[in-house]
Amino acid sequence: MARTFDLKDNSVVVIVGSGAGGGTLANELAQKGINVVCLEAGPRLTLADIVNDNDTMFARLSWLDKRIGTGDLNASLPLWVCKTVGGTTVHWAAAALRFQEHEFKGRTTYGDIQGATLLDWPLTLADLAPFYDKAEDKMGVTGTHDIPRLPGNNNYKVMAAGAKRVGYKEFHTGNMAINSQPRDGRPACHQIGFCMEGCAIGAKWSTLYTEIPKAEATGHFELRPNSMALHVNHDANGLVTGVVYADKDGNHHEQKARAVCIAGNSVETPRLLLNSASSKFPDGLANSSGQVGRNFMRHMSGTVYAMMPGRVNFERGTQMAGIIKDEARFDPKRGFAGGYEIETLPGFGLEGLATNLVPGAWGRDYADILEMYDHFAGMWLVGEDLPQAANGVTLHPTEKDQYGLPVPVVHFSDHPNDIAMRNHAHTAGAAIYQSLGAKQVFKLPPFSSTHNMGTCRQSANPRDGVCNSYGQSHDIPNLFISDGSQFTTSGAENPTLTIVALAIRQSGYIADHLNKRE
């Protein structure tokens, strides 16, 4: 049964955030008998709150507190992430891919690239492999653990036929955390087509209806929704002691803690550390390296939409319905370091296609194009981007949000490597559709960032980053980073599986650490 803990109970581990990192860590710790309080800024929805409407769900799920984007980011919505129990696992498309071995060794593999702050991760694929294995089993990833892959929809069939024509070898319907058959008390996918608006039947893995209720069933877990973390407190020895948060009525409370794990996604996590500055830690918690908030990565991304010679109806079925992996390899002959994945993506409805296909367009020619809506196919291009010191999160000097906290300013500018990769990917994507006689091809720039990484990165040397390979901060032994913020580099792959694997690995370390201290 779900239980409640006293605010003064300093035996609990406090986790900030309930998404892929926080929700997974909470359940893993609770399963080990460790008491956990999870502070989640957003409300707790049920499947009944999930409807097949893009605008409604965008408003219901998204993190819309003020953020300012600069550089190449959307100025008013730099990130597209969620403020809800389950975090961005409610919204994610569910591609669950392992990093490749060389991607843990970015600095060694790619060398010293000007303008990049590349490091090798302090862990290897071999270190993480057993936890990838557990994560895939937990999430029911298709194509692993003898779980069949999903059937391909029309949009995938177009992409696969084009892939074959242009000579790609490795393409299939992906490794998806979407049930292809009933599993873990959840049904098989009905090919509804609104994955990113929240799966209305729970076929897609989300901590909202997997990790969170499982944690509650242990009797070692309390979820506090509508609870925005404001400040992490510490004692004279420099150990963290609790988290101050605002409840739904705006009242402030402090939950005492034996350890604090922050998993608020790559803007809120460093923001909380920076907002927790004190006389002892004037630059923010865990920031002796000056790396908190730096090296923000969002993946190289882009989209190709194509008007095909026949009907596709690309809104039908799983949105990320398949993948081409040939370009994910490391091959500097293409003119850039790192690789990228090619994954199907539909148009987010008629309104979404009209808005995004050619931003700002109108008139008869554009209206004629939109009349071919049902002939469109689409794909998303996602690849490794390089860490850069100036890309990151800072606090606005004067502007405050509804909690009285400084508004975060998020800056990202493409590295020339990112631009070279996007150009290559746009051309490769267009060629796939052109091989099938596409009538028109549209190349789109990145949307608001969904893959956010690196602002509290892992490093072997405390001078270079914020935390070690377990996400434990270099400066404060009972303070942990538990989300994608800890990524040293971004890899080409969608980040969620790696976040979950790291959270499982971290849970064992925290359990050992706490037991030794007792």
Added chain:
Amino acid sequence: MQSDGLPRRDFLRTSGITVTALATGGSVIFGHNHAWAVATTTLDPHTTQTLLVMTHDLFPHQRLGEQYYAVVVDMLDKQAASDPATKQLLIEGVTMLDSAHGKSWADLPDGTRVTVLRGVEKTAFFTTVRTKTITGLYGNPAVYKMFGYGGPSAPLGGYINRGFDDIDWLPKT
């Protein structure tokens, strides 16, 4: 409605649309033969009529009757009713369009109207109307099927038994 290849010289005359002022301050748009009507509460007849023509010029679709564009005007009117700044923006925007040729913009020939719009497409007025037209037109469930968009599918059991993989024109090799 306009037919392709027959440029409309006078949108308002040939569309059969009429707009009437209401004593309460708004107006009513009547479709051809009064087949449908949309009442506004805030915008005057001239502004209402001009916005109706503008929404059509932004995204002209032969397959859509004028009543779907009237829905967009209704949404703009509601926004104007709740936000005086929007009301002012719309009224001043229409004045700006009318000032281009010293006569009512809505009465200009098709090509001339579009040229005037091209000249103001960076303005807040234009952006506001364009954005609302996309939402009001392409986000209208009654419009979905006319573009072959399926809309919400969960209440129908998804597409698992309704053609998610029914494509039939792809080459075999």
